Amino acid sequence: MGTNKEIATQVEDGARLVASSSDGKGPGTALAPRRRVTAQTLAAAQRDISVSEFFAKNRHLLGFDNPRKALLTTVKEAVDNALDACEEAGILPEVWVEIEEVAPNRYRVAVQDNGPGILKKQIPLIFGKLLYGSKFHRLRMSRGQQGIGISAAGMYGLLTTGKPVSIISKTGPDNPAHYYEVQIDTKRNVPQILNGKGEGVDIPPGEAGVRWMQRHGIRWIDVPHGTRVTIELEARYQRGRGSVDEYLEMTALANPHVTLHYRDPEGNEKTYPRATEELPPEPKEIKPHPYGVELGALVSMLQETNAPTVHQFLIGAFSRVTPSIAKRICETAGISPRSSPKRIGPEEAEALYRAIQETKIPPPASDCVVPIGEKLILEGLRQLVKAEFYAAATRPPAVYRGNPFVIEVGLAYGGGPTVQRITREALAELLAESDARTLRQFLITQFDGLGPVGADKIIQEAKLKRRMNPAKLSTAEIDRLHHALSTVNLQEGQTMTVLRFANRVPLQFQAGACAITQTTTQMNWRAYGLAQSKGSLPTGPVTVMVHMASVWVPFTSESKEAIAAYPEIQREIRLALQAVGRKLKMYLLRRQRVQHEGQRRSLFLRYLGEVADAVTAIRPVDRERLLERLVAIARKKTAEADMKLDEHGRFVEDSELLDGSVIIVDERQQGEEAAAVTPQVQEAPAR
Numbered sequence: 001m002g003t004n005k006e007i008a009t010q011v012e013d014g015a016r017l018v019a020s021s022s023d024g025k026g027p028g029t030a031l032a033p034r035r036r037v038t039a040q041t042l043a044a045a046q047r048d049i050s051v052s053e054f055f056a057k058n059r060h061l062l063g064f065d066n067p068r069k070a071l072l073t074t075v076k077e078a079v080d081n082a083l084d085a086c087e088e089a090g091i092l093p094e095v096w097v098e099i100e101e102v103a104p105n106r107y108r109v110a111v112q113d114n115g116p117g118i119l120k121k122q123i124p125l126i127f128g129k130l131l132y133g134s135k136f137h138r139l140r141m142s143r144g145q146q147g148i149g150i151s152a153a154g155m156y157g158l159l160t161t162g163k164p165v166s167i168i169s170k171t172g173p174d175n176p177a178h179y180y181e182v183q184i185d186t187k188r189n190v191p192q193i194l195n196g197k198g199e200g201v202d203i204p205p206g207e208a209g210v211r212w213m214q215r216h217g218i219r220w221i222d223v224p225h226g227t228r229v230t231i232e233l234e235a236r237y238q239r240g241r242g243s244v245d246e247y248l249e250m251t252a253l254a255n256p257h258v259t260l261h262y263r264d265p266e267g268n269e270k271t272y273p274r275a276t277e278e279l280p281p282e283p284k285e286i287k288p289h290p291y292g293v294e295l296g297a298l299v300s301m302l303q304e305t306n307a308p309t310v311h312q313f314l315i316g317a318f319s320r321v322t323p324s325i326a327k328r329i330c331e332t333a334g335i336s337p338r339s340s341p342k343r344i345g346p347e348e349a350e351a352l353y354r355a356i357q358e359t360k361i362p363p364p365a366s367d368c369v370v371p372i373g374e375k376l377i378l379e380g381l382r383q384l385v386k387a388e389f390y391a392a393a394t395r396p397p398a399v400y401r402g403n404p405f406v407i408e409v410g411l412a413y414g415g416g417p418t419v420q421r422i423t424r425e426a427l428a429e430l431l432a433e434s435d436a437r438t439l440r441q442f443l444i445t446q447f448d449g450l451g452p453v454g455a456d457k458i459i460q461e462a463k464l465k466r467r468m469n470p471a472k473l474s475t476a477e478i479d480r481l482h483h484a485l486s487t488v489n490l491q492e493g494q495t496m497t498v499l500r501f502a503n504r505v506p507l508q509f510q511a512g513a514c515a516i517t518q519t520t521t522q523m524n525w526r527a528y529g530l531a532q533s534k535g536s537l538p539t540g541p542v543t544v545m546v547h548m549a550s551v552w553v554p555f556t557s558e559s560k561e562a563i564a565a566y567p568e569i570q571r572e573i574r575l576a577l578q579a580v581g582r583k584l585k586m587y588l589l590r591r592q593r594v595q596h597e598g599q600r601r602s603l604f605l606r607y608l609g610e611v612a613d614a615v616t617a618i619r620p621v622d623r624e625r626l627l628e629r630l631v632a633i634a635r636k637k638t639a640e641a642d643m644k645l646d647e648h649g650r651f652v653e654d655s656e657l658l659d660g661s662v663i664i665v666d667e668r669q670q671g672e673e674a675a676a677v678t679p680q681v682q683e684a685p686a687r
Contacts, residue, residue, distance in 0.1 A: 052130045052189040055152060055558075056159060062152045063559035067105065068242070069509070070156060071235035073559070074109050075099070075244050077149035078229055079251065080505055082113035083258060084143050085227070089116035092279060094259045096221055097248065099237065101265040106161060107235045112221050112228035117171035120178045120200065127154055127165050127229065128182040128191025140368045140551055141283040143505050148558060153231055155184050160234035164194050166218075168203070173224040177203040237265050238433045239426065240446045242508045248272065250499065250506035253380040254372060254547065275379055280370045286551065287319040289364040290356045292402015298356075299349050302341040310344065310352070311337035320362045329355045364404045366397035369549045372504065374661050377410040377545065382663060385543045388414035389587050390663040393579035400568040405550035407569070409576040412543040413584055422447075424482045431470045431478065439473075439481075440466040454494055458484045496520070496530075496537040500563075501547040507561055514562035516546045519573040528581035529588040544580075546573060583662055 055062055063073035079095055086093035091114060098110045118126060130151050154165035164183040170176075180200040182191050195201055203209040213220055220228060239245055248262050252272035257279055260272040293301070307313035314326035321329075330337040333355035335348055344352065372380075374392035381390055392410040399405070422430075436442035443455040459466055462484035464477060473481065500507040500516045511517045525538035532538035554564040563569065612627040 052155060052184055052186040055130060055148075056155060056186045059152070059156055059159075061558050062148065062156075063509075063561065064152070064156045067234055067236035068238055070160075070233060071099070071107060071109070071237060072242065072244050072247055072508070073149075074153040074156070074231055074233060074235070075111065076247055076505070077153050078109070078111035078231075079248075080143040081150050082111060082115060082227070083255065083504075085115035086113055087279060087282070090279065090282070091115060092257060092259075092274070092277065093255075094223075094261075096261045097244075098263045099244065099265050101237070102232065105234055105236060106232065107237065107265065108230060108232045109235075110219065110228060110230040112223075112226060114223045114226045117175075117225045118167075118169040118178075118227055119171070120169075120202075123167055123169055123178060123180050123200070124182050124191035124193055127151055127167055127180070128184045128193075130155070130184070130189055140285040141370055141503055141549055143503050149560075150229065151184060153233075154182070155186065157231040157233035158183050161232050163232040166230040167227065168218065168220055169227040170223075170225050174205055175225075176205060177209060177220070179203055179218065238430075240430050240434075247506055247508060249384070250501070250508075251504075253384055253499075253545075254501050254504040254506065256372075256376045256380055275383075276376065280372075281367075283370045283551075284365070284367045286365055286368045286404075287317065289399065289402030289404075290314075290318045290321060290361055291399070293318070293356075295350060295353045298353050299346070302344050302349060305341050307341055309337060310335060310339045310341050313341045319364050325359060325361060329359050332358055363397070363399050364402065366404050366406065368551050369397065369404055369406050371406045371408050371549050372547055374408070374410075377408060377547075378661075378663055381410045381412045381543070381545060385412040387412040387541070387543070388665050389584065390665075391580040391583040391587075392661055393576050393583075395572050395576045395579075398568060398572050400554070400566045403550055403552045405548060405553075405569065405572070407572040407576045408547040408549070409573075409580050410545040411580040411584060413587070414541050422482075422485065424479070427482050427485070428478055431473055434470045436470055438466060439464060439468045439470050442470040461487070494541050495539050496525075497543040498537070499543065499545040501545065502553045502555070502560070502563060503549055504547070505560070507563070509559075510556070510562040513556055515565040515570050516548075516563060516573060518565055519570045520544060520546070520577060523574065523577055523581070525581065528585040530584075544577070546576070548573075587664065 059065070063076075064070045075097060079097065082095050083093050094114045096110075096112045100108045100110075102108050127150060130148050157163055157165065164181045167178075167180045167182065169178050178200055179195070179202075180193060181195040182193055184190075185192050193200055203212055237244070245262075245264070248260055249272070252258065252260055256275035257277075258272075259274045261269070262271070263269045301317055302313065305313050305317060307316055310330060311323070311326050314321050314329060315323060327337055329352070333348070333351040335344070335352060339348075371394055374394050377392040378390050381387075381392075390410070390412050392408070395407045397404050397406050430446060431442070434442050434446065436445060439459060440452070440455050443458060444452060456466070458481070462477070462480040464473075464481065468477075498511070498517055498520050500511065500514055507514060507516075521535065521537055525532045530538040530540050530542065548563060548569065553560075554566060554569075556562045556564050608627060608630045612623050612630060615621065615626060616623045
């Protein structure tokens with residue numbers, strides 16, 4: 001060991017060595033010692049983060065992670081808000097969606113409704129403040145939940161184009177329309193009003209208002225009341241899977257009471273008319289169920305309540321808690337029913353929480369949830385998918401974490417995939433806009449239900465190569481591809497198409513993370529007559545629609561694209577899928593019997609002429625009369641070939657059955673085929 005002086009000398013030499021090496025001139029490679037930071041310095045750098053500032057840096061959490069998805073999310077949030085507003089006001093919704101390309105990769109999205117309109121003071125807050133709304137603390141079914149969607153779309157538009165959100169809202173035919181240009185202050189999460197000296201503009205009703213809007217280039221579809229929001233943003237428009245077109249088509253399927261008008265960036269206009277003139281029943285707001293409240297939330301509720309006693313607190317704060325149930329909970333917890341809630345300590349609160357879990361309480365009321373209904377699901381599926389068999393099932397209300405929910409399932413079997421209905425012009429547009437690297441990848445990702453096997457069959461039929469660039473196909477190659485799409489039999493290579501919905505809103509992304517897809521994949525579809533590989537969706541011409549209606553849908557992220565896999569939710573999805581699966585199995589088994597009997601009849605009729613000739617040669621009888629009787633016997637023995645099937649697999653007379661759970665269309669043509677064979681048999685010459 002050296003002296004203190006020697007040690008100090010060595011430290012100084014080491015410091016000089018580090019300094020000389022840090023400028024690149026010394027022999028060593030060591031770095032300069034790090035500067036120490038005090039707690040006071042760290043504290044000075046810390047500050048609050050507003051929610052809008054957080055999401056401005058993490059916009060992918062809200063569904064704005066790429067330009068194509070940003071366009072869809074903007075339209076989706078605006079349409080969802082419009083439908084919620086109309087339904088709450090008891091108005092049959094009519095919505096106009098217009099997308100205009102104003103520059104390369106820049107679009108102007110405008111969505112207008114015929115809803116009740118918005119009060120003037122509420123407009124800047126709704127469109128210029130994140131997490132502002134009326135739905136977060138309310139337990140009733142609605143499309144929006146967090147109060148974050150449309151304001152986030154406006155924030156994305158501001159970040160990418162610098163343009164504010166334009167809003168026009170009118171509450172009545174004789175009331176002025178309120179016009180605002182709003183942008184969000186992300187540092188403080190507050191709206192900034194840019195027009196009318198910070199107070200917006202009131203547009204007078206009548207012709208004066210029409211002239212004012214024309215002078216300022218403001219578009220308004222003439223309705224007595226409603227709201228129109230316009231957002232300009234950087235985006236990308238593309239047809240096919242995950243597009244705005246698909247979203248609107250699925251929205252029309254899940255909302256048959258809505259009329260949708262759509263004009264795409266190319267000027268094409270399309271209207272989805274409503275299928276019913278009746279609004280869905282209005283969902284009722286409920287109080288939280290005791291089973292869904294956690295201990296920390298219970299403590300907060302006890303401190304915030306104005307109820308004078310614990311007994312009254314339990315009755316007033318929760319649903320399904322009657323005076324007798326509240327008394328039983330207090331007795332189990334060992335707490336006096338007359339105790340003050342604000343004086344309940346931590347130990348007593350925990351005892352109260354355990355007592356709630358141990359007490360039998362009825363499930364929450366289900367009138368806060370409004371399912372689509374089996375009849376409307378069948379009608380919507382029939383418009384979307386041309387199939388031969390349709391089935392639907394609605395499960396009884398169930399509960400997860402105290403939140404009531406209902407699962408509905410629709411199934412369509414038969415018919416080709418959507419790829420076979422595409423036009424030559426639409427196919428050329430999709431190929432030109434696709435970002436897929438290979439033709440095979442383009443076919444698999446662009447069309448629902450088209451698996452790798454089907455894609456390979458199409459490519460082989462078109463005499464193309466799998467690794468060809470879709471955007472570089474020639475006109476002749478596109479023609480061959482379209483012909484192959486229309487003619488190739490894709491029944492064997494087709495995979496099940498799963499349509500996911502939550503509170504009547506289509507879910508188009510993150511399918512693998514969704515409880516609906518996971519449960520559908522885990523089902524044993526082989527038991528219901530479909531081919532299936534382990535860990536994958538079944539193959540065959542099958543389309544399944546699954547809808548979850550709930551007061552609070554447990555989405556996996558703020559972008560609301562996938563449902564969390566709670567065991568209670570997965571169980572209800574599985575039971576609903578099994579219900580339609582059993583109906584499908586009965587139909588397939590009966591159809592096989594019908595086909596088998598039809599084949600037997602064809603075999604009989606093929607040789608009855610020769611039998612009649614042989615009998616006539618042995619014994620003198622009337623050949624035509626004998627042949628007629630033999631045909632009658634063959635038809636009687638194979639009578640099932642002429643039968644139709646009902647929803648239980650029983651035979652019925654009608655060629656088409658429509659009731660609340662099943663539709664069977666053109667399930668068999670064996671009878672017609674046999675009838676066509678009969679005249680040829682009667683004239684068959686004897687050998």
